[in-house]
Amino acid sequence: MITKSDIDKGHAFYTPFTLKLYNFIVPVFNNHFVWRCPTYYQLREYRRYVTPLHLDIGVGTGFFLKRTPWPADTQLSLMDLNPACLEAAARSVNWLKPTIYLADIFEVQPHLANKFTSISMNYLLHCLPGNMTVKKQAISNAASMLRSGGVLFGSTILSDPELQNFLSRRVMSYFNKKQCFSNLEDTHAMLKQALEENLSQVEIQIIGCVALFKGIKK
Numbered sequence: 731m732i733t734k735s736d737i738d739k740g741h742a743f744y745t746p747f748t749l750k751l752y753n754f755i756v757p758v759f760n761n762h763f764v765w766r767c768p769t770y771y772q773l774r775e776y777r778r779y780v781t782p783l784h785l786d787i788g789v790g791t792g793f794f795l796k797r798t799p800w801p802a803d804t805q806l807s808l809m810d811l812n813p814a815c816l817e818a819a820a821r822s823v824n825w826l827k828p829t830i831y832l833a834d835i836f837e838v839q840p841h842l843a844n845k846f847t848s849i850s851m852n853y854l855l856h857c858l859p860g861n862m863t864v865k866k867q868a869i870s871n872a873a874s875m876l877r878s879g880g881v882l883f884g885s886t887i888l889s890d891p892e893l894q895n896f897l898s899r900r901v902m903s904y905f906n907k908k909q910c911f912s913n914l915e916d917t918h919a920m921l922k923q924a925l926e927e928n929l930s931q932v933e934i935q936i937i938g939c940v941a942l943f944k945g946i947k948k
């Protein structure tokens with residue numbers, strides 16, 4: 731059972747100040763040296779799967795949004811529980827005039843049912859509280875916003891022991907103590923099961939200790 735306070739710990743870290751540092755610390759440093767998954771791989775998947783009717787959930791600074799060549803007819807939507815993240819991400823793609831949803835991915839969004847043809851969730855799942863059984867609700871809520879045949883894709887940091895080295899184990903343990911991560915029970919097998927319960931054609935690539943995943947709405 732997770733509480734509102736657990737959920738809030740997953741986004742409280744992101745303030746206008748930490749967001750200024752984020753684009754250096756996470757994509758440049760942590761992805762290469764700590765998680766051993768150069769940002770290039772996430773960006774490649776982002777560019778591969780976005781469609782003109784796209785929703786990004788857990789937007790951060792809008793790092794990938796800003797670096798994606800969007801089609802001229804794009805209708806972009808952004809969803810996050812943290813207003814500072816929504817503001818920063820919307821600013822990064824202001825020419826697209828994105829639609830903003832201040833919302834918790836643990837809440838069902840009936841007004842957005844079957845609306846999007848692609849949804850991204852990069853580095854969201856490892857910030858959410860609870861184990862993969864709890865996080866499955868977030869995956870299911872995201873899938874419910876996809877049209878049939880639409881794609882859900884993203885990335886998350888896993889804790890399988892064989893994917894870790896000394897540095898990733900130490901940094902992950904620190905972030906879990908600070909409660910900005912909650913992924914000590916997130917494994918490849920559990921992620922696969924959670925995705926397959928909601929999507930078809932699930933594919934997961936593991937690079938370093940990062941899972942890059944994709945699945946299609948049944």
Ligand SMILES: C[S@@+](CC[C@H](N)C(=O)[O-])C[C@H]1O[C@@H](n2cnc3c(N)ncnc32)[C@H](O)[C@@H]1O
Binds near residue numbers: 740790793833857858
């Ligand atoms: C690590 S950042 C990821 C940023 C971006 N997607 C990237 O990969 O650069 C996690 C994001 O998830 C958001 N978040 C955390 N918990 C959330 C929740 N329950 N519902 C919606 N967004 C949430 C945070 O506010 C933050 O923007």
